[in-house]
Amino acid sequence: MRGVRHKSKSAWLIAGVAAAALLLPIIARNEYFIHLMVMALVYGIVAMGLNILTGYTGKLSLGHAGFFGLGAYVSALLSIKLGVPALVSIVIAGVVLFFMGVLLGLPTLRLEGHYLSIVTIGFNEVIILVLINMRSLTRGPGGLRGIPPISIGGFELVSDVSQYYFAVILVAILLWLKSKLVKSHVGLALRAVMDGEVASEACGVNVAYYRVFAFGISAMYAGIGGGVLAHFLNYISPYSFQSPESFALLGMLVVGGIGTLAGPIIGSIIMTLLPEYLRAFADFRLIINAVLTIVLLIKVPGGIVGLFKSLAGRIGRRSSDGLDTAGR
């Protein structure tokens, strides 16, 4: 009974959010705001990927900006050098990054503790060094220009509004995929591993296998995000993918809510819009980001989604007669 009510409630919520997302460009007739939302959604895709790793395996990546950047360059170069259509190169970038993640995860995800975090920092730095130094391919520190836009049936996505709708649809698809993944046996196994590594291994869960798979998917999301970014902006530079960006992605997770479905998107929207509206503090962008992250870690460990859940839980509890709290 309760489950049904819960389900219909969340269906209403999804419908409401979808309507708001689709109507946003009509309500807010502000090109720059729409552009910011596009950026927030693209970063949100990468943050979603990071969440698949951090939220559901407990392992930390401090180098997701490296995957993001690699995805952007792979996709951009495929389109520029080989003339591959943008949509196809974005998909290829996702696949390439999946294998990159698996390759990096294989040796390190077997280790206990947070060794992955340092390996990913290293990966991030090495990727930046390679992008800067392989001038013949990447044109070095100057970045890549003239990346063709995404084209769907002859219609080129160059205006902010068209990019916005594309990003909304892509986020919806990736969110749906993520929710499927989380509910599948892979997701179950991952959460079991996080709750008790030894116990789940004893129960026959192949800990390393699931973690490496999650890491691959996580890198794939980052790669897709990177590809989309490249074809949206038509220009990328290695400096957009340095390690402070990796931390910014983690900050988005912490603010939105680690291990929640919508958290990364909410976090990325907040963390993208907030500095813009605190423009007086442009120099303090990174500090604000870091301080906010620490404050949330200490005071609101569940992030904004967690906060809402506990508020909703409290209201629900008050309105119910208290008989069904045991089943909660």
Add this chain to the structure above:
Amino acid sequence: MSLSSLLVQVLIQGLAVGSVYALIALGYVMIFKAVGVFNFAQGDFMMSGCFIGLWLIVYLRLPIALGLILAVLLTSLLGILVEAVVFHPLLESPSRSYLISTVAVGIILREIGRLIFGADPLSFPNYLGDKVIKLGSVGIPVQYIWISLAAVAVVSLLLWFFKKTKMGKAMRAVSEDRETARLMGIDTNLNMKLTYALSSAMGAIAGVLIAPVFFAFTEMGRSFGQKAFSSFVLGGTDSIPGAVVGGLLIGVVENLAGVFISTKYKDAISFIILIVVLICKPRGLFGGRGERRAA
């Protein structure tokens, strides 16, 4: 210059830079043993020590010796402050929260440094002298000798502190088992503050030692911190001698590679070493075979 004299010169430079990595790595070791988490802000404590020294000596015109000592002490205080405000409340949180907060602290320190001192490298008073000792065809900058000697002195002092003094023994007890140590009447809270004081002091010493050679710049915490981290993993993450050997090795290999392979990718060397170590010998050079596995 002949190959052998070039080799000697690179070796000496590598050892000096490596001993700085070793000092920073000791900070990683202390925090890892006490909390079980990597302190990614360690490199930025080094940077803070360096800039506090610069501020005291150049801007406040304190005598150099006094400025250096005060820089180390103030950095220790900074370590205590950060532990109390940020890390202590997260002690019982999941380790990933603690870890994320250390990265955040590193960014905050670095950004404050950049806002005050700018992003360009600043020259640090060269109290180590710029003489070059000639040994046949080999010229050895006297700076490098002082850096190595100072590092040896600091490490010896630290070993003595942990072995002989009551406070040092208590810190070792806490790092073995915090709960038992607390039951034995050791003030674990005070101990944690001391550990942070000591680890950030190691960073500060490393910072003021290397600054006359490499200048003071706000990104130094990141580059030195990451190389020191590789040293820490190479040394097995939990021993002082391990971290020292790890640091020296990284310093020498990196400088050799810079001369004989490529200067462009010199900074990538320590990461490649790190990844190879993690794959082949996850317990570091001195640990047993790779048993650092789940279960």
